Amino acid sequence: MPVPPTPEQIAAARAALVILDPRLTEAQACVPVFEWRSRTGGFEGLFRMIVEQQVSVQSAAAIWKRVIDGLSGEVTPERVLATEIAALRAMGLSVQKATYGHEIARAHVEGRIDFDHLERLSDEEAVAKLVAIKGVGRWTADTFLMFCEGRTDVFPGGDIALQEAMRWADGSPERPKEKAANLRAEAWSPHRSVAAHLLWAWYGAVKRGEIVLENPPA
Template structure:
């Protein structure tokens, strides 16, 4: 069964937070001090995946500025338009050469039917992740965050995310951040609400970094 965006409502997020807190003492401490948050759902499809690629490894401000230039420069956000735009032109919008080439790869995958959004939506989480990762330039983190933010899937956990790993270190009172495989293993107990757990940890991490929440030592 595939989790759907209905669970992004405020009521369902609150219920998932309570369930996570009941089942995991570490998340109970996190949940108790983390303000209410909204589900970070955003447009999907070709545009959503391209934006995920563009936003990799740059600051939020830089990503927003580059995306605006891409949108303005292309005029039409379609696989056909991207394929018709050469790498140097895409670089002129602020993309690296590698990201420009990846943009061509995902555009080609859509045009060739290797990424079919309707079919992707019917796949389970593991199959959908694998289908996206089969496209050059789409790594596991990109595939998982796309499924979480653009499809609203509620049981996806991007274990390779450094901010999540650091929040997990704080929550569990660890000396070192968990490795990616350990983060995935740790998150298994949070099923079927792993996406909500990720949102909760991100929200807590941000609040701690901004000084809004005090980081207490794990009991």
């Protein structure tokens, strides 16, 4: 299983990003040292991401605990697939999320994706395998590879917070759409995941009032 970059590797990537793109200078200067957002990988990691989407942090934690308890701690494709939709709903999942859980589990059991050896695939191959599963969109695939697989050169261009931070960096009046954001992020390869972490940290600090933009776009 891939491991996330070390603090030293993150620092080196941040320094390289400013050279690759001077428009990241303000974010780099303002954002202190940050840690990689690491989460459990494999099937369990992706299933949990689906379970936690579109609910508050507190609700997500409570629902996931019910899922773990309901599955007796056995969060595997086989166990989830053997659990009826009604039973998953009783754990706090919506019909849609329970169905997606089955779809993800079925994809693994049927061999359409191998969560135990996903690191053998390139970023592009892994994304293609993930989005082929019903219920897994591009944003979910990219963030899963970043947080759960420790990949350092993926970028979830559909993320609104990243788009807004990119707008600040470029001094643009409008946020880039997903396609434009992904094209823009190509300049940051092979450190696109670090760029995403940097922009997220910058966005969060500005929104919390901890950082004031030097030249806010109109």
